[in-house]
Amino acid sequence: MDWIVYAETRLALGPNFVRILGYFREDGTESVRKIEDAMRAQDPVPMVDAAHSLKGESLQFGALRLSEAAERIEMTARSCVEHHDTPEEVLPLVVALRPMFEETLALLEQDSSPLIERQPQKYHHRLG
Template structure:
C-alpha cells in the first residue's frame, strides 16, 4: 500500500510491522488501540491541569507506539506535544500554548484507528469459526 493522501498513515510502515508481527498483529493492534486511548486521556487531563510533567510520558508512549504501527500524523503530533511539555518542564512553566494540538489529538487517534480497521477489514478473509457454547463463565452448566 502507499501512504494515504492525507498523510495520516504510513502504509509501508504498517505493512512492515504487520509482516514482522505475523498472526498476532490484530491482537497487538488491539493493545495499541487501548493503550493509545489511555495515553490521549492522560495527556488531555494533564493539559487541563497544566501539568507538563504528567504530559511527557503518555505523549512519549503515544508517539513511539503510533509511529511503530504507521500512525504517522498521530506520532508526529504526540512528538510535538512531548517536546513542548519537556521544554515547559525545563523552563518550570505551564504548558499553556498547546490548545490546538490537544484538541487535535483525540480526533486524530479516531481517524488513525479507522484507517487501521479498514485496512484489516480488507484483508480479513479468514472465516469466523463458531464454537459450541461451553459451560463456564456466563453459561449455565447443563
C-alpha cells in the same frame, strides 16, 4: 499513514498483529486521556510520558501525523517542565489529538479487518 511501515509491521507481527493493534487502541486511548487530563490541570509532567508512548506506538504502525503531533506535545511538555511553565501553547494540538487518534485507529482497523481481506476473493469467485 506510511503504508509501507504499516505493511512491514503487519508482516513482522504476523498472527499477533490484531492483538497488538488492540493494545494500541487501549494504550493510545489511555495516553490521549492522560494528555488531555494534564492539559486541563496545566501540568506538563504527566504529558511527557503519555505523549512519548503515543509517539512510539503510532510510529510502529506508520501513523506519522499522529506520531508527529505526539512528539510536538512531548517536546513542548519537556520544555515546560524544564522552565517551570504551563503547556498552554500546545492546547490546539491537544484538542486535535483525540480526533486524530480515532481517525488513525479507524484506518488501521479497517485495513486489518478480515472482511476487507476476503472481499476481493468473494467478488472474484462470483465473477469466475
